[in-house]
Amino acid sequence: MIALSGAHTLGFSHCDRFSSRIYSSPIDPTLDSSYAQQLMDACPQNVDPSIAINMDPETPRTFDNVYYQNLIGGKGLFSSDQVLNTDPDSEPTVSDFATNPGNFNAAFITAMRKLGRVGVKTGNEGEIRIDCTTFNS
Numbered sequence: 001m002i003a004l005s006g007a008h009t010l011g012f013s014h015c016d017r018f019s020s021r022i023y024s025s026p027i028d029p030t031l032d033s034s035y036a037q038q039l040m041d042a043c044p045q046n047v048d049p050s051i052a053i054n055m056d057p058e059t060p061r062t063f064d065n066v067y068y069q070n071l072i073g074g075k076g077l078f079s080s081d082q083v084l085n086t087d088p089d090s091e092p093t094v095s096d097f098a099t100n101p102g103n104f105n106a107a108f109i110t111a112m113r114k115l116g117r118v119g120v121k122t123g124n125e126g127e128i129r130i131d132c133t134t135f136n137s
């Protein structure tokens with residue numbers, strides 16, 4: 001899970017995925033304050049829902065371990081990112097991946113290969129979601 005989340009080193013996300021972190025009172029305290037401001041500037045309330053922003057604010061077009069350095073700096077975009085650094089069970093791995101890119105790369109390869117073997121559920125076993133955040137019906 002910790003290695004797979006490192007995929008968020010690339011790509012972008014729609015504002016509504018994380019707006020509750022910046023438009024709640026108080027603002028999510030695990031967010032770096034200047035990053036929180038940057039997110040508010042990029043995603044004002046009632047923003048066009050098609051607007052998407054980089055998930056890795058530092059090196060958005062490079063597959064690297066900067067995602068983990070961002071977590072240590074309070075720049076994890078989703079709660080599911082930031083919690084990896086605040087939870088004592090995952091923090092040592094975040095710290096390892098942040099300083100040893102080779103360890104992250106190896107763990108990511110292993111995890112993606114495992115994910116690729118999960119397979120597709122058919123019939124009564126499950127369903128392929130049309131929208132990955134909700135059941136089809």
Ligand code: HEM
Nearest residue numbers: 001002004005006007008011012013014017052078080133
């Ligand atoms: C355990 C691993 C992972 C976790 C816990 C995770 C979690 C999340 C969460 C919570 C969101 C916010 C969107 C939502 O709530 O629906 C998200 C968005 C996203 N994730 Fe991940 N993710 C993981 C792995 C991955 C991987 C492996 C990839 C790509 C290979 C990926 C690509 C994306 C993209 C592109 C978005 C943005 C979607 C959008 O804004 O429309 N994630 N992820």
